[in-house]
Amino acid sequence: MKPIITRFPPSPTGYLHLGGARTALFNWLYARHMKGTFVLRFEDTDVQRSTQASVDAIFDALQWLGIDWDEGPYYQSQRFDLYREYIRKLVDTGNAYYCTCSPEKLDEMRKTAMASGGKPRYDGTCREKGLKPASDSVVRFKAPLMGATVIDDVVKGPIVFQNSELDDFIIQRSDTTPTYNLAVVVDDITMNINTIIRGDDHVNNTPKQILLYRAFGAELPVFAHVPMVLGNDRSRLSKRHGAMSVTAYREMGYLPEALLNYLVRLGWSHKDEEFFTRDDLIEKFSLENIGKSAGVFNPEKLLALNADHIMASSPEKLAPQVLPFLIRKGCPAACDNHLFKVIETLKIRSKTLEEMADGALFYYACEVRYDEAAADKFLLPAALESLTLLARQIQAMTSFTEKSLEDAFKSVMETTGLKLGKIAQPVRVALTGRTASPGIFEIIEVLGKEKTLDRLNRAIGFIRSRAGETS
RNA sequence: GGUCCCAUCGUCUAGUGGUCAGGACGUCGGCCUCUCACGCCGGUAACACGGGUUCGAAUCCCGUUGGGAUCACCA
Numbered sequence: 001m002k003p004i005i006t007r008f009p010p011s012p013t014g015y016l017h018l019g020g021a022r023t024a025l026f027n028w029l030y031a032r033h034m035k036g037t038f039v040l041r042f043e044d045t046d047v048q049r050s051t052q053a054s055v056d057a058i059f060d061a062l063q064w065l066g067i068d069w070d071e072g073p074y075y076q077s078q079r080f081d082l083y084r085e086y087i088r089k090l091v092d093t094g095n096a097y098y099c100t101c102s103p104e105k106l107d108e109m110r111k112t113a114m115a116s117g118g119k120p121r122y123d124g125t126c127r128e129k130g131l132k133p134a135s136d137s138v139v140r141f142k143a144p145l146m147g148a149t150v151i152d153d154v155v156k157g158p159i160v161f162q163n164s165e166l167d168d169f170i171i172q173r174s175d176t177t178p179t180y181n182l183a184v185v186v187d188d189i190t191m192n193i194n195t196i197i198r199g200d201d202h203v204n205n206t207p208k209q210i211l212l213y214r215a216f217g218a219e220l221p222v223f224a225h226v227p228m229v230l231g232n233d234r235s236r237l238s239k240r241h242g243a244m245s246v247t248a249y250r251e252m253g254y255l256p257e258a259l260l261n262y263l264v265r266l267g268w269s270h271k272d273e274e275f276f277t278r279d280d281l282i283e284k285f286s287l288e289n290i291g292k293s294a295g296v297f298n299p300e301k302l303l304a305l306n307a308d309h310i311m312a313s314s315p316e317k318l319a320p321q322v323l324p325f326l327i328r329k330g331c332p333a334a335c336d337n338h339l340f341k342v343i344e345t346l347k348i349r350s351k352t353l354e355e356m357a358d359g360a361l362f363y364y365a366c367e368v369r370y371d372e373a374a375a376d377k378f379l380l381p382a383a384l385e386s387l388t389l390l391a392r393q394i395q396a397m398t399s400f401t402e403k404s405l406e407d408a409f410k411s412v413m414e415t416t417g418l419k420l421g422k423i424a425q426p427v428r429v430a431l432t433g434r435t436a437s438p439g440i441f442e443i444i445e446v447l448g449k450e451k452t453l454d455r456l457n458r459a460i461g462f463i464r465s466r467a468g469e470t471s
Numbered sequence: 472g473g474u475c476c477c478a479u480c481g482u483c484u485a486g487u488g489g490u491c492a493g494g495a496c497g498u499c500g501g502c503c504u505c506u507c508a509c510g511c512c513g514g515u516a517a518c519a520c521g522g523g524u525u526c527g528a529a530u531c532c533c534g535u536u537g538g539g540a541u542c543a544c545c546a
Contacts, residue, residue: 424505
């Protein structure tokens with residue numbers, strides 16, 4: 001069995017969007033699963049629209065996703081000589097010809113065809129003229145007039161196209177650069193690509209490409225056309241549907257594994273499993289289980305999956321990923337043992353790293369900023385006794401464990417006759433400034449004796465001064 | 472419009488002739504509980520329609536409807 005060689009061929013005309021990422025992922029996974037080779041190639045023959053910034057953005061996104069390549073990156077713009085050589089072969093073998101019909105004439109041709117209800121296709125004016133290259137001539141592929149071309153698609157099954165539907169498409173522009181269909185085929189042939197996994201928006205190009213493979217006498221690759229990713233209005237995913245670039249998800253605090261997991265499940269399944277790590281996917285991915293119908297992108301499910309992946313990650317793994325979010329918020333955190341403990345308390349209640357960072361801020365604050373409503377509700381004179389008692393208990397403690405803290409609270413409960421619920425909320429506001437946070441015992445343990453006492457005492461002072469004001 | 476593709480809960484999907492049509496997200500109710508979460512229990516909700524084939528169709532065939540893609544000297 002021949003080794004599988006797949007490729008991802010983005011055109012660098014913008015950031016890497018979710019659809020592209022999924023295509024890259026499928027190709028990468030298949031190559032990894034089959035222990036084959038994954039090739040990266042930039043299709044930048046459109047010099048006008050291709051930019052280095054886009055190339056960099058795509059590198060950045062792929063790297064973040066952890067999608068690495070074994071070969072390339074190749075740039076089509078550096079292979080023009082090769083394409084010319086292949087085009088010449090086609091002309092020499094009578095499979096292509098020069099055409100001098102002007103764009104204006106073609107336009108008119110299309111219009112009259114449309115007007116009379118016909119198809120907008122080239123009428124073959126120059127097909128049999130045997131023209132020599134001229135300054136403004138293009139090269140057209142001489143497509144068969146009869147017969148049919150069939151795609152043996154692994155996901156959709158056989159797809160038949162009547163050759164009479166195809167026209168003599170241009171393979172070389174008047175500026176001697178190759179067009180898309182020619183360049184892909186030459187590249188895929190010369191790079192030995194034998195498995196092409198791409199969006200099914202390419203299905204209609206495929207018969208043209210198959211014809212080119214035949215004209216070159218090359219072996220056909222396996223085609224797998226995967227269904228599109230749709231927006232919530234069921235139209236093709238685009239900017240209208242909100243955040244589209246892969247890196248936007250990084251900024252919002254998504255884990256690359258979660259995004260990968262979500263993307264792969266959009267169109268592929270393995271039994272009824274929902275959660276996959278990167279290694280799971282490499283092990284389980286297969287072309288057979290790719291679905292046929294288009295899928296709607298659902299941000300809520302992505303979010304839920306992100307929460308699952310956060311929960312499944314270790315604090316050590318999470319720390320370097322949250323750190324940038326903390327720093328961006330002006331938090332003096334470092335990737336240390338303390339941060340690991342902080343994360344441990346937040347993991348289970350954070351759906352994104354952004355949320356986790358927000359939740360972590362209070363641990364690092366020099367002075368807790370009280371949420372107004374929280375302070376109004378809980379930092380009241382009624383809490384003074386338990387706060388004071390608790391401070392005294394903690395003062396006397398030498399080390400914190402869940403058990404010893406529980407005992408401290410119990411003692412306060414006994415003295416005051418209050419339930420834990422009544423005591424915990426004021427303490428929570430004193431320590432975090434908010435009414436929602438990780439468990440009280442966890443917080444105290446992570447905060448440490450000194451900070452806990454500081455905050456308790458400050459809250460006591462806060463209540464006293466307030467009481468003074470109002471009385 | 473031509474060509475091509477697709478069709479199971481709102482969404483992602485399992486299902487490959489015989490299932491009470493399963494799971495996940497969402498949603499609703501409840502439990503747990505120091506808050507928020509997590510977790511747990513339960514509810515809601517789908518085979519687009521019409522014909523066949525078959526003892527028996529979500530599963531196979533045809534048609535209808537609906538949705539999508541594509542029709543460049545873009546990729």
